[in-house]
Amino acid sequence: MPHSIAIKDQNREVRIYGARTVLAILIVLGCLGIVLMRYFSLQITDYEVYKVQSERNRVQLQSLPPKRGLIFDRNGVLLADNRPSYVLSIVSERVEDLEATLTEIQTLLPISQSDLDNFRKKRKWSRAYEAVPLRFRLTEEERARLAVNRYRMPGVVVDARLLRHYPHGELFSHALGYVGRINERESYDLDEEDYRGTFHVGKVGVEKYYEDILHGDAGFQNVEADAHGRVLRVLERHNPTPGTDLTLHLDIAVQQAAFDALGDRRGAVVAIDPLTGGVLALVSTPGFDTNLFVNGISSVDYSALRDSPDVPLFNRAVQGQYPPGSTIKPMMSMAGLQSGLVTPETTVPDPGWYRLPGDSHRYRDWILRIRGTGHAPEVDMHMAIRESCDTYFYDLARKLTIDRMYDYLHPFGFGERTGLDTTSERRGVLPSTRWKREARAQPWYPGETISAGIGQGYMLSTPIQLAMATSVIATRGVRHPPRFVRSINDELIVIPPLEPIVTEDAYWDAIYGGMRAVVHENKGTAKALAKGIQYEMGGKTGTAQVIGIAQGEIYKEDEVDERHRHHGLFIAIAPLEAPTIAVAIIVENGGGSSAASPIARKVIDTWLLGDAG
């Protein structure tokens, strides 16, 4: 140690150290200068850039979906409302590995393939940092499971949204239609801004027809949100305009009566308020629970509905096209009277069958196989309607010819859509020579006129058409197109009636008389309905053949397959002195009109007498 110190040159060391210190200070100043320049460039030169960027971080534009309008029946009973439901959404931008996150979520709660497909589709046109829904209607337990694991899954959001709910489920399935998740095709047609925060859109029925009114206008808000997407406060808010509430003409009691009366049979009931055209009840059975469709129906449920032989998704009331059968006879009578070819007193001989001059083919009257003879030697209009005499109308049809039949039946609403405010309505067929030429490229044969006279052959009508035609009788010619919506935002909707059928009151009296006799006279085909009735009802029975019956063959109900039995039809108006309801009913494969007519009594009782009836 001592000798080391001897050769150490303290002065030189201090001098070198001093120089190194100066150098070190220069290096330090240089480096800190670089750092300072960097901060200067960030904070002063590029201040605006980073200020904007931090604002963009802080502030998020959120779309505020409007609340969908509610739907009420005529008495204010809620038919479609919105209920809060917990929705699982993902902000893809905050997720590190989307696929891994999706897999992880699937271990926590069931996600169907359609959920995933919808999510991916919606993600494609979502805005940056927008929460895209993955699963709707989370259960309490699922929410708890997500809450526990949320810290591991940034970008996964659970929030409450309003979702369509149909409190009465199946009862109104075909009357209201339903909303469902927006699919890819719809997304192109919808206004992007208005539907940004909305996941559902009316798919069929009233829900679709009034989509514009029910949807409302989307609002937006600027919110301050943290890096995890949690909203801390709202900076600016433009409230959405909620959708408009609709009040329908539907009466839940009448609807329920019709639904219950149809029971588990396939069929349709349409009841109309003839004074307004308002649809009081529209039932098609079987129906389905529309709530299934709101969240995207599972493929199992959907195949079950789609593949059922009873076609529950098919709206028989507006899509079902059936031969009107004998229910056409009151309208045919009016055609005869209006054309001047017959008067109420005109009689036709009825041997139980009819034959065109120069033709050997016998057009049988239905009574023939029961009595072996006709209704009476001479049949007038009153009797023809009361007893549904085919021979009378065969003769009338021949006299009218098909094209004049077309002219007189068309104003009742046959052969064209009634314009009911719903979707998928069919137009039916009101045949004419022109129709056959155009639709079938064939000439019209005189024999075809004969079967058209009793509502068979080519003639097809939907239950809504039949109900409208019945309602035209009820108003003695005033033609109100049928309508679901009674008022929008408490403002009554009045649709101007179509050009009326103007004719002699006596003609209407004659038809009313015939229809009254159907129910209230001893020989009426629906005289069973009169038992205990507290008002006067006018009706007309009908039967529509499902399969053709060969000449000379006799239809025996219990021998044919259930699906091949005749459809039973019935139309009715009541009370007869001033009708406030017109009903059309079809029961598929009911065997005959007796399957349909009691339903009319129940529906009308409910409407006229309330629960007491």
Place this chain on the structure above:
Amino acid sequence: MGDYVRQLPQGSSDMARAPSLAMRFHIDVPLLLLLMALTSYGLFVLYSASGGEMSAVIRQGRFFLIAYVLMIAAAQVSLQRFARWAPWLYAMGIAALVAVAFVGVGAKGAQRWLEIAGFRFQPSEIMKLTVPLTLAWYLADRTLPPQLRYLLGSLALLGVPAFLILRQPDLGTALLIAASGLFVLFMAGIGWRYIFGAVVAAVSSAWPAWQFVLKDYQKQRILTMFNPDSDKLGAGWNIIQSKTAIGSGGWSGKGWMHGTQSHLDFLPESHTDFIIAVLAEEFGLRGVLILLGLYLLILLRGFWIGVQAQTSFGRMIAGSLTLTFFVYIFVNMGMVAGLLPVVGVPLPLVSAGGTSLVTLMAGFGILMAVSTERRMVTV
């Protein structure tokens, strides 16, 4: 005039007493005041960075208390004793580092901790002081600038712990420790040819290092620094958000407790390694200048203590500790602003956390020992 004369003795006796009190406790008053100013400023920023939680400030305040006590304690130890302890501390440190490699406790894929009787400590942290002390001890009694064989001996002394720490892996600490040793050599006055040789060697070894030494995540950090947008949500996220925080602070800042980047959680590690971004966002460039000013004054005081030191050992250790402190500042502020790759280096005396704080303050204790040793000798 008469008043002045009359009062002079009284005043001079005060002035004479004050240094003697500080001297008795080996305290460098200017350094202490600067450190207190800096740590107070840091607590102020920390309060905001931790989302206005007093508990974080109290926790950090407790660390400060320990660190100040440790600093004062270290200041009481004579330099001769430090020199005597240095080789033993070094030997124990190496042993601990080797132990870490075998029985260490890990976190986040790196094995850095030793657990003894329930206490966890990081041997690499102790080496931050031990390596410069050992090198200063090794060279102090030799002729300076050191001869080549002592230079090589020094390189071996700093190379072994640096390598062990690099293996943990902890690139940041390994570099800091290597730097603290090299600073000793630099302040010892090694020849320029060695310095240039080292620089040339460093530059030419960059390519092989990239190919064979650096791990993928380390390479990624370097690439991310050059182009943070390449990985916006991954490694680039931190840098993009910290630059946004700094830049959006502007000249005067968004105001204390009003930084949106930090308070809305966009800024990662906002109360630890990235706390400068909170400061820059809330206090603006003004606040950054105040911080840099404080740092610069502390550095200058450190250099001054070195220049004033009476022994080679004191000079070298003072120079090395001061420069190491500077490296912390430069690397942290540079990485947060996107100038340097992200390595785990805290902003000295401001970032929350106890470990580096204790080491740094112990270092300042040694600086105070150097500073007051001189006076003891002169007085």
